[in-house]
Amino acid sequence: MRLSAVPALFLACLALSGCASSSEPENLVAGVAMKETTGSVIQPAAPVPSVGVGKSSRIAAPQAETLAWAGAMPEPKAFAQQRTVGMPLPSERPVAMLMPERPDVQPAPGRGRMQIYSRRFRDAKPINFGRVSPRDYPVHGVDVSRWQGDIDWAKLRSQGANFAYIKATDGGDHLDPMFKTNWRKAGEAGLKRGAYHFFYWCRTAGEQADWFIRNVPRDPDALPPVIDVEWNGESSCKAKLSRKRVLEKMQVFMDKIERYYGQRPIIYTAPDFYEDNLSGELTDYPFWLRAVAQHPSKVYPGRKWLFWQYSGSGLSHGVDGKIDLNVFHGSVEQWHNWISPRAS
Template sequence: MRLSALPAILLVGLFLAGCTSSSGPDSLTAGLPSKETTSSVARGPVPTTDVGQVIAQAEAHQEQLAWAGQVPQPQAFESMTTEGMAVPAERPVALVMPQNPGTDASPRRRAQIYSHQFRDAHPINFGKASPRKLAVHGVDVSRWQAEMDWPKLRTQGANFAYIKATDGGDHLDPMFKTNWKRAKDAGLKRGAYHFFYWCRTAGEQADWFIRNVPRDPDALPPVIDVEYNGESSCKYRLSRAKTLEKMQVFMDKLERHYGKRPVIYTAPDFYRDNLTGEFKDYPFWLRSVAAHPSQVYPGRKWLFWQYSGSGLSHGVEGRIDLNVFHGSEEEWHRWVARG
């Protein structure tokens, strides 16, 4: 069918305008984000911040902890959600270890070791096996020590500090954030510990610790504190087999996440009932405030000795737990360097 002249002219004009104009429907969306998605992640506008500012923001974000908001997740792994709480996905230990741990071209500077200046409200005479003969002393702290003068505490002989972080599956020590930052600022080697609650699953407790304790490559290995607590609302005493099983689940999760084998802290009665001869490949931190560990835990190799629960120090009001590393100053530096 033939077209009249006028409609034909109009159609030709519109066609030519479409070829030369930039004001069509496609041009209205130019510069806007695409509506396409990849792996179900919506794309957003490209930030205009310069690269230096992005790097600075990323470094600042690394120090943020779980109590400040969203839990940071490693980019290389997926995450899952448990009871509304984001937790890291399971992954092999090998994936969080450096590929060439012995090829660091920039060796870390060794921290100064301060000699023991602590006093004790109830001193014990350990004889020739006195902890004073060991070189590297430290403390463990929680909210019960309240505000502390960390630089002064360090010069008194606190070369390292284990800081209470969590217990059970829902409690965070209210002083952890403050102590974690101030200990590092004062130059102490710091680590975090978890008080294990026997009426909660081991997986939930590991997830809670991971949620609240940053993965800092310079931190000491995490600690699982296993002991009897007469003041706890949990009155169960599990069988030895069940106790060891729960501990193993917790420690495996922490080792996968932090890339460091956890340290086991315990007391004489709990050790006697559950841990004699067990976990020979794990470092132990032993409480022994009346005798040398060799007398209380015969045959057990140990890394840390808690020798007093009644220590006194400038920079701290009240009493504080005192500990010592089992080795020389040189051995301490080598152990810290190995991570």
């Protein structure tokens, strides 16, 4: 009885095994994973090469200047070959040079001099400045910050931007996120460039100077650094210091900047701050004055100036939105003479 049951049991096992193999895919029985496409992820035909995260995965870009974004603070020191500190100011009388109806590129006099592009800017809020207007000055430029976004610098230059002041820092810990890009691209487009610092009245002047030095290259071809001093109602710092304290803090900052960069800084200011703190002061410093409704001679009587910011509503190809417009106080020849110590 036991012997006859074994073959029957064996045949029954074979039958069950055949049913199992016919009810499942062969690749599962063999232990092979199915090549399915799940969701929207499509498996590549060839293996994907391993790419490291970091420097090895970056696309090579044109070499840019190395900025001191981190690390130990450098000790302020003068250039090895010290330049004469301070800059000659152009003649106090404005240069009357009317622009042609169709402004074209003016050939730069002298070998190796930068080309001067005539003004082609427009203004969303044009002003009649009277007898002497911004058009009477041949060398125009702009100042920019993160709010201008991604700038086409070559196009902006062809519209009349011969120089650019670029926001670098404010306070003791804020860096404009577009500074590095704007600094590099403005230089590549052939503009004379400089950096400015927005002064914060609730931070020590020494800290602010160190922060500017840490982030702005010491480039002998750059325009002099700028300290932007004004009252800012939107700032979290509501302090309104006395004239004496304002001048003390400015002097600390400017002295440290001058020692490090070898150039006397330019003071940018607006009418209300100037009247409160700067009228009659700091006569041995160059000034960059904001006057968007009248000529600087009307707004800042008796003050010699180097740059005039005449509009905060400029329009230009190469920039989305509005941009600040400026002029240099002098002729083309005076411009070349002024920048010659900083010419490449």
